[in-house]
Amino acid sequence: MTTILFELGCEELPPKSLKPLRDALTSSVTEQLNAAEIGFAEIVAFAAPRRLAIQIKDIADKQPDRSEQKRGPAIKAAFDADGNPTRAAIGFAKGLGIEPSELTTINTDKGDYVGYEQTIHGKATAELLPEIFQTALDNLPIAKRMRSGASKEEFVRPVQWVVLMQDDAVIDATIQGHQTGKQTRGHRFHSPDYRDIDHADNYEALLEDARVIANFDKRQMMIANQVKALATEVNAQAIVPEALLDEVTALVDLPIALRASFEPRFLQVPQEALISTMQADQKYFCLTDDAGKLQPYFIFITNIESRDPAQIVSGNEKVVRPRLADAEFFFLQDQKQPLFALTESLKTRVFQEQLGTIFEKSERIAKLAGFIAGLLQQNGHTINIDETVRAAMLAKADLTSSLVGEFPELQGIAGTYYARLNDEPEAVAASLEEQYLPKFSGDALPQTPIGICLALADRLDTLVGIFAIGQAPTGSKDPFSLRRQAIGILRILIEKQLPINVVALVEQAIKNYNSGETQKVAKMGETFTQVMAFLNSRYRAMYTEQGVSVDTIQAVQAINPHMPLDFDQRIHAVQHFRALPQAAGLADANKRVANILAKSEDKPSDAVDTALLQEAPEQALYEAIEQAKAVTAPLIDDANYTQVLEQLAQLEAPLTAFFADVMVNSEDVALRRNRLALLSQVRALFLTVADISELQM
Known part of the structure; x- marks a missing residue:
């Protein structure tokens, strides 16, 4: 067991890339050593401005030997009637460098063949390492490589020296066009001369003496x-x-x-x-x-x-x-003019060529934000609609300010400062910064009611407008960040516990585009359908990131809830249901019910006729259904979907007994339609929460 040291010395490496380069180099070397079956205790990675290095401790001297079975021609073809080897057997043995007498018999289910158990000796580690390190360097995530001088070798920065050692000895090789050695360099100013590395184990200590802290994490x-x-x-x-x-x-x-x-x-x-x-x-x-x-x-x-x-x-x-x-x-x-005066400049700034100016967008946001404020009032929130409209008209004013022109990341933040200096109401001022929240996945949400209205209105206006002009995201292209903005809408409505139907918001946003002299949304119905489908598709991205299984999401999407908060409550209910002991049986039973109803040529009766319930299992199922209806009705009204599914889990036993003992497709039409009505009611009960048949238990 020995220590290997590899160091690549360069001109100063790109600082934002140094840590990713270190990690990629370590990962590639580790994978290659494992693939070559070379054992080692640990890999220590180093990364500093002028170097990338790898120290491999307690590494095996060579690959382990391995046996490989070589199979030749069939026994019948390998030997003649007298048992002498044929040309086929002689040729096979010659190819392996052995005598025909050394061949063995391999028994298979397809017959017997001649063969040979060949021992392949492992290569020395020192022989394999140069190619391993060169391959690792070639595979580094470097966007743009460069050549230095007349050299044809390419790397992110010019390479100055290469070290490759096994303990105290140099492993002779050429890597990145440089002959390997045992000399490194210290700090560019404090210790600029070359220094000999006496042993691979002493690398870090030697560099510290040369005023270089090579370990990135330690530094x-x-x-x-x-x-x-x-x-x-x-x-x-x-x-x-x-x-x-x-x-x-x-x-x-x-x-x-x-x-x-x-x-x-x-x-x-x-x-x-x-x-x-x-x-x-x-x-x-x-x-x-x-x-x-x-x-x-x-x-x-x-x-x-x-x-x-x-x-x-x-x-x-x-x-x-x-x-x-x-x-x-x-x-x-x-500050030489009030914030509101800056809105005049928005009339000459284009939001999107087909969708008009930023001032026109502000007017649409004001209408939509006022509409949302009205919905919040209906749900018991304290919010001033006039202040909401005022905030919306001020929301984009700071985009024309000198400060935001110099520091674009201060959009909204600058507006909040200027609004406070202009003695705007605090609710108005605070909302200007919050309109852009959340800015990224996991970011904070707006806290004030007006901030919530602006954040929703801004995103919905952009979403509807871009879909209306046919520039929806395609593949990896999403220049207006509509995927992120859609998730932002859903997060706000869910995490702020707002029972608002997103259909009403999209419809209002579309109307706002067509309320002026020009009709910017020509195909209102088509735009509505596309935007709603896009918002629904974001649920999957959002919940899978939270660890929710795809079939759980599909079970809720199957009933198409239009209120994100309601969607979220159903998701949590289905997740809870999956853990119940009855879940697997009920998921299968729901699939069976759905298939029977879909394939039946008969229409189920409008109601179950109790007089036609002949079998004890169907009578028991009917009673269980009636009891479930009574218990779950108030729970559904309160959106307590978790308890709804807990109650419906009690249907597992009577439903299983029903399928075991009752023939649904009876030759008697009345009986058949009555039993279909019974199953239809079972399915309807579960569909009050989600389509459980979508679950893959």
Whole structure:
């Protein structure tokens, strides 16, 4: 058992790609070693700005030997009547490099054949590794590769050196056009010269001595700890987004955290703008107090251990000041006119060529948001419809502001700041930021009633409009993010517990497109059908992500509920039902009932005639049905679908007995139609919740 070390030294690797490259390299090497049946204890991966490395510990020296059975011609063809080998047997043996006398007999169900048990000796690990590592490098997820100088080898960055060692010895090979060796390089500034690696086990320690923390995770932990300590010194908390932490970790070999500051006057600017410019442009970690309010400090990570850190701090403060001043200028410039005045500029900004301007969209959103506000009022929510309409007309105003022009990610957020400065009602101001929620899968939802109305209205207007002009998503193309927007609609209606029929919302959105002088939705019925089908298709994507089985979703979709909250309640009821002991039997029974009713040429009677219930099992089933009707009726009215299915589970025994002892397709027409009526009532009871026959138990 030995240790293998592989290191690829490069010019600085793309920081956003470093961690994915490390993981892909490790995964590929692991898969290839397993496929080659080469045993090892563990793989340790390293990734720093100028290197990718793999250390394989306790790896086997060679592949294990294996036996392989070779089958030749049939016995009859291999030997003549005297038992002498024929040309077929001699040729087969010669191909294996053995004498015909060494052949054995292989017995199969198709007859006897000559054969040979051949031992294949495993190759040495050192012989296989160069190809394994080269294959792993070739398969890395690199969008665009480059060539360096006259070399024909391609990689994401020019390769400078390659190390491949087994313990203290070099494995001689050529990888990425470079001869392998045992020399590595340390920190570009603190230890730039080549260093010999005395043993593969000492790789990490040697680099640390050369001022390089090669282990990505260790380097990241050092950064996180240093940032936290510096933040604590000023009674603050650091904002540390995972993506930013990964990127900063990939930028440095030797992480040294320093804290700097900026003038408190900049704090009058929306803190989202300040945070955005410091994170995106400078890769700084911003600091806030316990309430989340930005503090006049930031932390940055330097790649050198300076003798005069104050000079580095001062330099970073000089760099960030103009960026913050720009944000301040845009913020003050926008305040020279009220937010509502900015809506005039929306009249010249196109939402979509066929669907008009953003101002026209705002007018449609206002109508739809007011309609939704009315529905919320009916459901007991406190909401001001006039304020809702006002908020909708202001919702897109900040798109023409200087601040959003410079920081597009502040759309909605800037509007909220300006609305508060203009003394708009707080309910109006807060909703402007919430209109864009949720922004991504798992994101927070709008909290205020007006914010909910705007978020729904905006998405529904876009959804209907894009379908109306025939630009529905196809395959992987979804330029208007309609799939995400549709799931956003469903999430809001479900998670906010809003018993609103989505049919009414889609119909109103379509009417709004045709309420002006121009009729933008020519085929209203077709658009309605397509939008509803699209929304229904999103249930599957949404619930499968939550771990709900596809057949559970199909069981609910089969009855086509139009209220997302109601759909969700049915999903949870069916999931609960699946765990009941009667579930499998009832699912099969429902399939049988559905098939019988579908194939029957007779129409079931309108009602069950008790006088025609001749058999004891059908009488018992009828009584069970009547009892189930009485018990479930109030539960259905309360949408308590879980208890409905629990009650209907009691039908499993009488239904099983019915099918065992009663002939449904009796020759007596009256009996047959009466029994079909009985089964029809069973099916109708279950369809009050879902089509249980869809379940694959």
